[in-house]
Amino acid sequence: MSIKHLRITTAGLCLALAGLAQAGMGFTELAGPQDDGPVTVFYPSAGDGQRVQMGTYSLQLDRHGPPVRGNGRLIVMSHGSGGSPWTYTDLARSLVDDGFVVALPRHRGDNYTDPSSPGPDSWRQRPAEVSRAIDAVARDPRFAPLLALDKVGMYGMSAGGHTALSLAGGRWSPAQLARHCEAHIAEDFHTCVGLTTRLTGGMFDGLKKTVSLFVIRQKFSDSTWQVHAEPRIRAVVAAVPLAADFDMASLAAPRVPLGLVTAQQDQWLIPQFHSAQVLQACKTCELLADLPTGGHGAVLSPPPPLENLSPIARDLLLGPPGFDRGELPAVYRKITAFMRRHLLP
Secondary structure: OOHHHHHHHHHHHHHHHHHHHOOEEEEEEEOOOOOOOOEEEEEEEOOOOEEEEEOOEEEEEEEOOOEOOOOOOEEEEEOOOOEOHHHHHHHHHHHHHOOOEEEEEOOOOOEOOOOOOOOHHHHHHHHHHHHHHHHHHHHOOOOHHHOOOOOEEEEEEOHHHHHHHHHOOOOEOHHHHHHHHHHHOOOOHHHHHOOOOOOOOOOOHHHHHHHHHHHHHHHOOOOOOEOOOOOOEEEEEEEOOOOOOEOHHHHOOOOOOEEEEEEOOOOOOOHHHOHHHHHHHOOOOEEEEEEOOOOOOOOOOOOOOHHHOOHHHHHHHHOOOOOOHHHHHHHHHHHHHHHHHHHOO
16 A cells, blocks of 8 residues: 555545544434334434433434444443433443444333333343344344444343343343342342332341242242343443343353443442352453442433432432442443444454
8 A cells, every 4th residue: 555545545534533523413213123112223413413302301412313424333232120211322422422323222011111021021032122123223224324233232231231141142040030039138139129129127127028039939930041142242241230140150251242330339239249240250351340439320321310210219220429420431431442342343
């Protein structure tokens, strides 16, 4: 290659990157295939956008704006239990600014419009919903010409982190969850019971544990290992993942690069039973960020509004006080850099 040709190529690349840096963040929804919910898509767009009201969230988005070519790669995000796309907007913006297209499937029975089936019923179907979200983007004429889907990234938080571990090659079973709860019902109560009640140190705690374990034994007896193969996914990040029901040996050598984000003050998914277990078992995992003062919902931005949360959810997601949300942009940059490193040529 001549010096002149190199200069032209470099100049062209700089112009393309400059144009991308000035692009807005487009937003649209795709119809979900089969009986799936819609797939929310964020992408580099030609317009700056405007303030868009999505429920209680006011977001700067270029709604239905024309996509512009980015880096040619797709990231799929899996939301937490009862989640929505909007609490992942700031992470999506970091990825879009770097040229990625981001797709978020609405997981059936475990989202902000329908929280009827959280837990193993949702965890079984979530990985396949991620696969179908990739298919939905691939079929859309606006995005198909702009993407190469042989290397897709995947990010998941909480129950979405469970999905992420599954897609990284982990296997889990409901019976494994039941065994965990038999051993640790008091220490990891909210993993086993959810947000319906809490232990208070009062006279009814023993009854709560007894009733909870009775229900768990009845509902979570299936010992079949749950697995899902999606060869298009080539890099995975799991943030504060639910992991106590995994066979940790299956995560010792994930099939793809696996990064983790942890929060040491997480009282919903106690780190010693979840993220710390993955990090101990996994020989190749990369700890992208550890938030020593962060609670379970620390990585969500913008945070869910208080009026939408029960008192228990408010305490577990938004507490404890003292976390500096100014740390999040650096965390998002690390996630973005991880995806770039493993997905771009």
